[in-house]
Amino acid sequence: MALQAVLLDIDGTLVLSNDAHAQSWVDAFREFGYDVSFEQVRSLIGMGGDQLIPRVVPGLTDEEGDGGAIAQRRKEIFLKHYAPKLSPANGARQLIQHMLQTGLRLIVASSASNQEMEVLLKAAQVDDLLKVTTTSSDAEASKPAPDIVEAALSKLNKPPNQVLMLGDTPYDIKSANMAGVGAIALRCGGFDDATLAGAKAIYDDPADLLAHYADSPLGKNA
Numbered sequence: 001m002a003l004q005a006v007l008l009d010i011d012g013t014l015v016l017s018n019d020a021h022a023q024s025w026v027d028a029f030r031e032f033g034y035d036v037s038f039e040q041v042r043s044l045i046g047m048g049g050d051q052l053i054p055r056v057v058p059g060l061t062d063e064e065g066d067g068g069a070i071a072q073r074r075k076e077i078f079l080k081h082y083a084p085k086l087s088p089a090n091g092a093r094q095l096i097q098h099m100l101q102t103g104l105r106l107i108v109a110s111s112a113s114n115q116e117m118e119v120l121l122k123a124a125q126v127d128d129l130l131k132v133t134t135t136s137s138d139a140e141a142s143k144p145a146p147d148i149v150e151a152a153l154s155k156l157n158k159p160p161n162q163v164l165m166l167g168d169t170p171y172d173i174k175s176a177n178m179a180g181v182g183a184i185a186l187r188c189g190g191f192d193d194a195t196l197a198g199a200k201a202i203y204d205d206p207a208d209l210l211a212h213y214a215d216s217p218l219g220k221n222a
Contacts, residue, residue, distance in 0.1 A: 003221035004162040005105040007152045007181065010112065011046070012168035012189025014092040014124040014206065018045045019190070020082035025052070027081075028074035032066050042190070046169025048111035048142025049074065079119060086123035089188045091207025093125045098210055100129065102222060108133040109152040109165065111142035132156075144171040146178035153179065164200070164217055166209075173198045184209065184217055 012018040022042040029036040036056055044052045049062040049071040060067030099106060106129075112120060114135050121127035132155060139147035153160060160180035167173060168189025176183040177198055185191075185199035186206065196202050200217045203209040213219045 002162070003104065003164060003218065005107065005156050005158050006099055006218070007107055007109040007149060007163060007165040007176070008096075008130070009046075009165070009167035009169075009172045010108055010110045010117070010120050010124060012089075013166060013172075013186055014089050014096075014126060015120050016087050016089055016188065017082075017120065017123070018042070018168075020086060021045050021078060024074045024078040024082055025056075025070075027077050028070045029056070031073060032070050034066075034070075046143060046167075046171035046189070048136060051142050051144070051171075075113060075116065079116065083116075083119045083123065086120075088124045088126075089186070090205040091210050093129070095206035095210045096126050096129050098213065099218070104218075105156060105158075106130060106132070107152050107156055109148050110134065111136050111139070111148055113137070143169075144174035144178070146175050149175050149179040149181055153181070164221070170195045170198070182217065 011021060022038055022045050025041045026036055026038050034057055041056060044055055053060050053062050053067045062068055062071040108130055112135055117133055117135050121130060134148055134151045138151040141147045163181050165176040165181050165183045167183055168186045169191055173183040173185060183199045185196040185202045188205040193202055209216055
């Protein structure tokens with residue numbers, strides 16, 4: 001079937017925020033006495049706190065005790081210290097505009113909180129273009145679980161074979177594929193091609209995808 005809609009990750013895909021998220025986690029863990037390296041956390045960015053926290057410190061969860069406090073503190077640190085300095089990914093707004101002009105329906109499929117989502121969309125300079133989103137409140141488990149993608153499909157009321165997902169982490173790809181949705185990956189989130197295996201195609205950033213749009217899975221399935 002012809003492509004009808006695109007699910008959009010935002011962190012690392014439309015806004016260059018992955019390093020900022022990683023450092024926010026490191027800062028928050030440190031405040032609670034956990035010595036966690038940037039490298040240890042960076043490879044897990046793309047997961048929500050429910051997935052990341054127990055991988056970094058086994059036994060902790062994002063719902064109670066230190067884990068819950070760390071998750072809350074991480075959000076506060078990110079919003080106060082790092083979010084104001086974020087930059088959009090190269091070509092993010094132009095790609096979104098082009099997809100809308102072709103008639104595609106767009107929905108943000110992210111594990112970000114509602115508060116973070118508002119900030120991230122503004123940082124990506126697409127807050128006036130993207131009005132439909134899924135956030136952490138729409139899914140029980142974050143990526144790489146398929147919940148976020150399935151929630152987005154439900155909001156769109158579209159079958160998986162009419163939809164593609166645009167993301168930047170292996171967790172986006174796994175989440176999409178588990179829900180039956182094909183994925184396009186971008187390198188601007190900082191993951192290499194080997195970790196992005198499973199994507200239908202890989203591009204440097206939104207501008208690169210836009211430059212090759214006609215030959216991309218987006219253009220070929222139009």
